[in-house]
Amino acid sequence: MSGTHRKAIGVETIGMTMRFGAFTALDDVSIKVPAGSFHALLGENGAGKSTLVKCMMGFYHPTSGEMLVGGREVAITSPRDASALGLGMVYQHFTLVPSLTGAENLVIAREKVPGVIDWRKERGALAAFISRMPFKLPLDVKVAELAAGEKQKLEIVKQLYLGRHFLVLDEPTSVLTPGEAQEVLGLVRAMTKAGDLTVLMISHKFHEVTAFADDITVLRKGRLTGTGKVSEVPHRQMAAMMIGDQPIAALDSRAEPKPDAEIVLKVSALKAPDRTGLKSIDIAGLDVRSGEIVGIAGISGNGQKEFLEVLAGQRARDQGEVMVRGAAYAATRAEARALNVRLIPEEPLKNACAPRMTVAENIAFRTFDIDGNGKPVSWISAGAIRSFSARLVEQFKVKTASLSSPIASLSGGNVQRAVLARELTGEVDLLIVSNPCFGLDFSAVAEIRARIMRARNAGAAVLLISEDLDELLELSDRILVMSDGALVYETPIGEANVQTIGEHMAGHH
Numbered sequence: 001m002s003g004t005h006r007k008a009i010g011v012e013t014i015g016m017t018m019r020f021g022a023f024t025a026l027d028d029v030s031i032k033v034p035a036g037s038f039h040a041l042l043g044e045n046g047a048g049k050s051t052l053v054k055c056m057m058g059f060y061h062p063t064s065g066e067m068l069v070g071g072r073e074v075a076i077t078s079p080r081d082a083s084a085l086g087l088g089m090v091y092q093h094f095t096l097v098p099s100l101t102g103a104e105n106l107v108i109a110r111e112k113v114p115g116v117i118d119w120r121k122e123r124g125a126l127a128a129f130i131s132r133m134p135f136k137l138p139l140d141v142k143v144a145e146l147a148a149g150e151k152q153k154l155e156i157v158k159q160l161y162l163g164r165h166f167l168v169l170d171e172p173t174s175v176l177t178p179g180e181a182q183e184v185l186g187l188v189r190a191m192t193k194a195g196d197l198t199v200l201m202i203s204h205k206f207h208e209v210t211a212f213a214d215d216i217t218v219l220r221k222g223r224l225t226g227t228g229k230v231s232e233v234p235h236r237q238m239a240a241m242m243i244g245d246q247p248i249a250a251l252d253s254r255a256e257p258k259p260d261a262e263i264v265l266k267v268s269a270l271k272a273p274d275r276t277g278l279k280s281i282d283i284a285g286l287d288v289r290s291g292e293i294v295g296i297a298g299i300s301g302n303g304q305k306e307f308l309e310v311l312a313g314q315r316a317r318d319q320g321e322v323m324v325r326g327a328a329y330a331a332t333r334a335e336a337r338a339l340n341v342r343l344i345p346e347e348p349l350k351n352a353c354a355p356r357m358t359v360a361e362n363i364a365f366r367t368f369d370i371d372g373n374g375k376p377v378s379w380i381s382a383g384a385i386r387s388f389s390a391r392l393v394e395q396f397k398v399k400t401a402s403l404s405s406p407i408a409s410l411s412g413g414n415v416q417r418a419v420l421a422r423e424l425t426g427e428v429d430l431l432i433v434s435n436p437c438f439g440l441d442f443s444a445v446a447e448i449r450a451r452i453m454r455a456r457n458a459g460a461a462v463l464l465i466s467e468d469l470d471e472l473l474e475l476s477d478r479i480l481v482m483s484d485g486a487l488v489y490e491t492p493i494g495e496a497n498v499q500t501i502g503e504h505m506a507g508h509h
Helices: 049-056 079-084 102-108 119-131 148-161 178-193 206-212 235-243 304-311 333-339 359-363 382-395 412-424 442-457 469-475 498-505
Strands: 011-020 023-033 038-042 064-069 072-074 087-090 166-170 198-202 215-220 223-229 263-273 280-289 293-297 319-324 341-344 430-434 461-465 478-483 486-492
Touching: 011 049, 023 038, 023 049, 023 215, 038 049, 038 178, 038 206, 038 235, 049 166, 049 198, 079 087, 087 148, 102 119, 102 148, 148 166, 148 178, 178 198, 178 206, 178 498, 198 206, 206 235, 215 235, 223 235, 263 304, 263 430, 263 461, 280 304, 280 461, 280 486, 293 442, 293 469, 304 430, 304 461, 333 341, 341 412, 359 382, 359 412, 382 412, 412 442, 430 442, 442 461, 442 469, 461 469, 469 498, 478 498, 486 498
Parallel strands: 023 223, 038 198, 038 215, 087 166, 166 198, 293 461, 293 478, 341 430, 430 461
Antiparallel strands: 011 023, 011 064, 064 072, 215 223, 263 280, 263 319, 478 486
């Protein structure tokens, strides 16, 4: 990196349009990101955010539209052109080489790497470069040994080291704890304020946008639906720009859970092996009462998945007991039916469906072999399956070409709606849910959360395991944190503090 210190650069798109055959992914989008600003790009999945960014960075050649960099019109025909102009991108998933140190990753990222690297000279130059950074990073440690927050900082430092002064951050905090996210975005924000950097961040987390961004641009179905100063656009309006004015199923006003409500799920002294077989999960005690949502927060890989598998009867336990309404529970189909236990696992197509079977069959899994009075039937009626499923498809707004399409042909949101239809119809005393909104768009998320809330208000006990802290804060009555296979912290929602929850998630206690 040369000694001259190039400053932040402004970038503008004018009439950016991108068609793939007959499909218009981006329709005449003009956005302006002034030098030294922190700009947020919002929109549901499929709104055109990544298409816009790929056009800007030279991965796509737009059908029409111009780019201005630093006020001058430029032609960006490849990512190399973007780099030469000082434009860089930090992806959602890490691109560093895990077996190399930070220093090695930085040096090999340069366009021209000498055949023999003079490490003494490089180390001196890197030390001088890092001393100008707001980040303090151990460059001599292998990347594989760094925490997620450190890796994300290194990804950003790599872009700055390569001389980039306009950065696109693609959902940069999806792999970070709340504390790491605050720190990384705070440092980036300080650099934009100092005029060293311009940032365009793709995000769907309103609280991050409010805390760090100056301006927002919102896309919906490939079109620009709004832009403005963050300080002047309330969340409700941001949401309306993202999903249009369709009403979001409101989260019902909640009645407080009754302190003397029946304990529906009781887990005690539970031990089970984790996936690696090297560690075990160890749940000392957990109660969930009728009419409450207990949320379990944690970073992926801390035993939540194994805990859910034990509750779903998919993983053997070494010791301990699971009781539902006072009866021992081993998650057989008969027990689940008798005790009204329902399960919504994550990635429902993999874990809650038979992908090649039809939509109608999948929706009828719980009921196809009983009659209206819950008695076993002597023969299975295809007509009954169809009419039952048709009613639920309509009620839960499942979009499908036909009831006889394989369920694998539906979009993620519609598979999730179909599973919800099956699991939330009829009496529900215990509902166990894991990451129900992962990868879904804004309107599907709002609707699914409202359905879970409705089950709670009707008296179900709900155990909600989620990696999305916003979701837990919105829905739970109590939040517990799972770290390293154990429940390490509990707070009622009224006293919940994001920072404290984040620290326990990261294992700082």
